[in-house]
Amino acid sequence: MTGIRAWGIDVGSSTTKIVGVEAGGTMCLHLLEDSEPRAEEQIVRMLQRAAAASGDQRVRPLVATGYGRKLVQQADRVVTEITCHARGAYRALGHGGTLVDVGGQDSKVIKLGPQGEVLDFAMNDKCAAGTGRFLENTCRRLGVDLERLGEVALAARDEATLSSTCTVFAESEIVSLLAHGVGVEPILKGLHRALVQRLVAMIHTVGLTPPLMLSGGVARNPAVARLLEAETGETVVVPPHPQLLGAFGAALVALESVGERPGKP
Amino acid sequence: MQPDVNVAPLPSIPRRRDLARAHHERGGLVAAVLPIHYPRALLRAFGILPMEVWGPPNVDAARAASRLQPYVCSIVRNALSFLESGGLQIADLLIVPHACDSLQGLGSVLLDFVHPAQPVLPLYLPRNPAPEGTAFLADEFRALHQRLAEVTQRTPSESELMQAILDEEVADDLLRRVHEQRPTLPLTTFDFYHLVRAREFLPLDSFVSLARAILAMPAVKSPPKIPIVLSGIVPEPMDMLRAVDELGASVIADDLACCGRRLYPAGRSRDPFMRLAESLLGGSPDSTRGSPIQDRLDHLLGLAHSTGSRGVVFHDVKFCEPELFDLPVLRRGLRDAGLPSITVEVDLNDAVSHQARTRLEAFLEMIA
Structure with a gap:
């Protein structure tokens, strides 16, 4: 494959992603792996994979983002996830609005202007509630496959009320609900509701400017989008490859660094 | 990104412990003073060296756990822990201004339960900047004067007191000029605060010399940096300031309780106590003095506009009630005025x- 003009790498807490873009900013290659403890070794290996897959032995220019961005020694520049997700969302969807990014380790609400510029943002970076880790931990406890989590929650006719959004206390509460004979589906729906309500509180801190967009690995969970719509009354737009948006945005920043402007979606 | 403006050697700052020892050897007393506002000149008139206690950072705060609620901020918690671990043994007296409920609570805890070896002198600050507040504060200073006379067994004459006030007004004016001159000073943000915060413990002459040395530094035209205003109580942990430098930004003005809110103007009255009160209450708006939020907002916008700052960073200590109560309104006001802001707790x-x-x-x- 030739024609890749710029690269982005997003070293997240759950997954590590690499995206290559061609002229105009179209995504033309991506790699995704679960993040490993030895991040630097994994980065080298993934960049080698990217080089082999693209035929671009240099994998440059490269912009790094994500919580492990500073570990990417090969990067020409490091940029935060806020900027990269905003850049990626605007290129993918072509409009501003309010972007909710639910990652493995934190969640963010980013207010985008009409040209995709970041106007304001809020981050939940102190507590696992409202993050992918919140869902991961609890689905493990309930013995439900992570990929089916949203589907199972949406199938519930009833909904259990979880009074705590603290991951640790929620787990205790789930054990208690199970012991009282409450089914897995209602618990899962209640769990998603708790997560979404946490996100909605963050949305209110920056103000909701429609349309509402959702990115990050959790955006692949249909229950989150559905409940977010129910809680806000707004349609939720999920861009293609929501999990790759950070790496995509990083690649777009790299593209701009060589004087090329990303086109419209 | 490496800071690139540190082109001048920094003046050295003596250690607190050495200063206290030297002051004791000259027969003077040392006062440990808790935040925020107090009449520095009044202490100097009694030959007392004030050493402010903003925490300090990184002490074993567990010692205070048995006496303070979990929601008390780390400034107060650390101060009590520091005291109980012997860190304030160099002090001959403790002054506790009632800046907030937590500090007021600390004053009560010290007087009623801890009973430290040193006398504890509370200082009540008015929440009303009107003339009644000035008169109240002047009376507070008179009462403090009386207590200091009992502690030191000496009473400065009125002319000695007035001279101490005039000397401090010179130092205050120099500090204000240092703040105003900061855009062209060859200092990183970290180094700037390292130097100006020496006002918290240096003897008057040492600080005046330091301020003059800073003002005499060759002006530099720094490469473009992102100018920001810093607001909050105290710039601790100081590593945050290193991060500001490394990320290519520069604090161009501040609304910090320990710095920018203490650029006191000179008082006007000939009565020394009224003059001290006028000066202290003439500082910029402050949540701990009960300033209206609109005044604080106007002040922040004025700072940002006059310095070309592009945003405000609220650097707030967890559980700081006076600051956190104002914060949502301030941020909304800044946003409405088109000035972005962020909170780092x-x-x-x-x-x-x-x-x-x-x-x-x-x-x-x-x-x-």
Whole structure:
């Protein structure tokens, strides 16, 4: 494959992603792996994979983002996830609005202007509630496959009320609900509701400017989008490859660094 | 990114312990003074060296756990822990201004339960800046004068007191000029605060010399940096300031309780106590003095506009009630005025977290 003009790498807490873009900013290659403890070794290996897959032995220019961005020694520049997700969302969807990014380790609400510029943002970076880790931990406890989590929650006719959004206390509460004979589906729906309500509180801190967009690995969970719509009354737009948006945005920043402007979606 | 403006050797700052020892050897007393506002000149008139206690950071705060509620901020918690671990043994007296409920509570805890070896002198600050507040504060200073006379067994004459006030007014004016001159000073943000915060413990002459040395530094035209205003109580942990430098930003003005809110103008009255009160209440709006939020908002906007700052970083200590009550209104007002802001919440005992740094970094990317 030739024609890749710029690269982005997003070293997240759950997954590590690499995206290559061609002229105009179209995504033309991506790699995704679960993040490993030895991040630097994994980065080298993934960049080698990217080089082999693209035929671009240099994998440059490269912009790094994500919580492990500073570990990417090969990067020409490091940029935060806020900027990269905003850049990626605007290129993918072509409009501003309010972007909710639910990652493995934190969640963010980013207010985008009409040209995709970041106007304001809020981050939940102190507590696992409202993050992918919140869902991961609890689905493990309930013995439900992570990929089916949203589907199972949406199938519930009833909904259990979880009074705590603290991951640790929620787990205790789930054990208690199970012991009282409450089914897995209602618990899962209640769990998603708790997560979404946490996100909605963050949305209110920056103000909701429609349309509402959702990115990050959790955006692949249909229950989150559905409940977010129910809680806000707004349609939720999920861009293609929501999990790759950070790496995509990083690649777009790299593209701009060589004087090329990303086109419209 | 490396800071690039540190082109001048920094004046050295003596250690607190050495200063206290030297002052004792000259027959003077040392006062440990808790935040925020107090009449420095009044203490100097009694030959007392004030040493402010803003925490300090990184002490074992567990010692205070048995006496303070869990929601008390780390400035107060650390101060009590520091005292109980013997860190304030160099002090001959403790002065506790009632800046907030937590500090007022600390004053009561010290007097009623801890009973430290040193006398504890509370200082009540008015929440009303009107003339009645000035008169009240002048009376408070008269009462403090009386207590200091009992502690030191000496009473300065009125002319000695007035001279101490005039000398401090010179130092205050120099400090204000240092703040005004900061855009052209060859100092990183970290180094700037390292130097100006020496006002918290240096003897008058030493500080005046230091301020004059700073003002005499060759002006530099720094490469473009992202100018920001810093607001909050105290710039601790100081590593946050290193992060500001490394991320290509520069604090161009501040609304910090320990710095920018203490650029006191000279008083006007000939009565020394009224003059002290006028000066202290003439500082910029402050949540701990009960200033209206609109005044604080106007002040922040004025600072940002006059310095060309692109945003405001609220660097707040967890559980700081006076600051946190004002915060939502201030941020909304700034947003309405088109000035972005961000909050970074810190604890004096914690290192700057990766998350806090990311938050700051993203904010700087946003306003760059």
